[in-house]
Amino acid sequence: MWRRVASLSPLVSSSKSRLLNQVQVAYGFNAWQMFSTQVLNPAEGGVSDSRRTPFVTFVLGGPGSGKGTQCTRIVETFGFTHLSAGDLLRREISSNSENGSMILSTIKEGKIVPSVVTVQLIQKAIETSDSNRFLIDGFPRTEENRIAYERVIGAEPDIVLFFDCPEEEMVKRVLNRNQGRIDDNIDTVKERLKVFAELNLPVIKHYSKKGKLYKIDGTGSEDEIFERVRPVFAALRYPVLL
Numbered sequence: 001m002w003r004r005v006a007s008l009s010p011l012v013s014s015s016k017s018r019l020l021n022q023v024q025v026a027y028g029f030n031a032w033q034m035f036s037t038q039v040l041n042p043a044e045g046g047v048s049d050s051r052r053t054p055f056v057t058f059v060l061g062g063p064g065s066g067k068g069t070q071c072t073r074i075v076e077t078f079g080f081t082h083l084s085a086g087d088l089l090r091r092e093i094s095s096n097s098e099n100g101s102m103i104l105s106t107i108k109e110g111k112i113v114p115s116v117v118t119v120q121l122i123q124k125a126i127e128t129s130d131s132n133r134f135l136i137d138g139f140p141r142t143e144e145n146r147i148a149y150e151r152v153i154g155a156e157p158d159i160v161l162f163f164d165c166p167e168e169e170m171v172k173r174v175l176n177r178n179q180g181r182i183d184d185n186i187d188t189v190k191e192r193l194k195v196f197a198e199l200n201l202p203v204i205k206h207y208s209k210k211g212k213l214y215k216i217d218g219t220g221s222e223d224e225i226f227e228r229v230r231p232v233f234a235a236l237r238y239p240v241l242l
């Protein structure tokens with residue numbers, strides 16, 4: 001399993017985010033690598049240092065395109081850790097954090113929470129996890145989100161999934177979602193579709209140009225969609241868990 005150098009752990013865990021940022025700004029390289037040890041691969045009977053950072057997949061698509069549903073399936077089959085940016089933000093609201101009311105009104109309006117808030121939540125979730133493979137669901141939502149993430153984390157995602165779904169299907173799913181979400185109403189979803197087209201599609205295009213994008217047809221049953229997702233992960237090589 002990917003791990004940070006044990007002797008640095010106390011330092012890293014107490015003021016980890018700040019320290020990582022400082023290291024990265026000062027030295028201009030991926031701070032994760034500095035705190036990581038080699039990856040052991042018992043199957044190959046040896047030590048491999050080919051991959052020192054976790055494997056990160058961004059999962060993108062419009063509201064109701066099935067990101068969360070398919071992430072659950074990927075977790076079950078391929079053992080990823082699912083980090084939903086929306087869930088992290090909703091947790092901030094329910095924990096009455098200082099940003100809670102700002103996040104609530106932003107979500108209600110279908111707008112995007114400032115990058116500094118979301119990136120910090122994602123960074124903390126990654127750094128406090130022992131996992132070495134993450135699905136980051138519903139992030140980055142804007143080019144500004146993407147740039148902030150890549151600067152703070154010091155790495156690009158390994159791959160990006162994009163669930164492509166017609167607007168009328170997404171609206172139907174959101175309005176039937178029934179999870180008591182404040183943004184699952186017709187006015188907010190209309191705004192979210194606009195925001196998706198204006199701000200999120202450029203992120204998807206960016207990763208497409210980089211050859212990292214897997215565009216998945218998001219129509220049909222959950223099972224049918226998962227059968228389109230499965231080969232993407234089946235063909236990958238990950239850092240091996242110890």
Ligand SMILES: Nc1ncnc2c1ncn2[C@@H]1O[C@H](COP(=O)(O)OP(=O)(O)O)[C@@H](O)[C@H]1O
Nearest residue numbers: 063064065066067068069173176177220221222
């Ligand atoms: N293939 C599908 N067909 C019909 N409904 C679906 C499908 N996939 C997901 N749903 C339902 O649509 C709603 C939105 O799905 P969700 O996974 O939350 O999408 P997202 O995270 O992209 O907003 C949920 O109620 C979910 O159960």
Ligand SMILES: O=c1ccn([C@@H]2O[C@H](COP(=O)(O)OP(=O)(O)O)[C@@H](O)[C@H]2O)c(=O)[nH]1
Nearest residue numbers: 063064085086106107110111112113138139
């Ligand atoms: O990186 C993110 C992810 C989510 N959100 C906000 O949280 C809402 C819900 O996001 P989520 O991913 O949960 O919605 P989904 O696409 O799954 O319906 C979005 O409309 C945004 O207002 C945000 O600002 N930044």
Ligand SMILES: [Mg+2]
Nearest residue numbers: 067068086138
């Ligand atoms: Mg979701």
